[in-house]
Amino acid sequence: MSAQDSNNQEGTRQEIESLPPGLNYLKGLEELMKCPICFDYLQAPMLLPNCDHNYCSLCIRKYLTLKEQCPACGCKASSNLLRSNQIFAKVIKQFKTIA
Numbered sequence: 875m876s877a878q879d880s881n882n883q884e885g886t887r888q889e890i891e892s893l894p895p896g897l898n899y900l901k902g903l904e905e906l907m908k909c910p911i912c913f914d915y916l917q918a919p920m921l922l923p924n925c926d927h928n929y930c931s932l933c934i935r936k937y938l939t940l941k942e943q944c945p946a947c948g949c950k951a952s953s954n955l956l957r958s959n960q961i962f963a964k965v966i967k968q969f970k971t972i973a
């Protein structure tokens with residue numbers, strides 16, 4: 875009869891429902907969502923698994939034909955290591971609707 879209920883405790887989630895008028899603190903986020911190559915929001919973001927840097931699919935592919943390294947940190951990279959970062963694409967899409 876002693877059933878141990880294991881309460882699933884989810885960490886305190888902070889949902890951004892209503893943003894305060896000053897969006898300054900989102901600036902850092904915005905920077906993360908921009909491509910260091912073209913300085914625009916990431917288009918079809920691709921992740922380099924070695925260093926977790928993200929670039930537009932087209933930007934990084936073009937870059938990697940010239941140099942097989944990450945433009946931001948210089949670690950080894952090649953186009954067959956690229957991973958599509960779909961969830962990040964969705965985050966960016968949502969972000970653009972509020973920013």
Ligand SMILES: [Zn+2]
Pocket residue numbers: 909910911912913914916917929930933934
């Ligand atoms: Zn780009």
Ligand SMILES: [Zn+2]
Pocket residue numbers: 922925926927944945946947948949
């Ligand atoms: Zn990198």
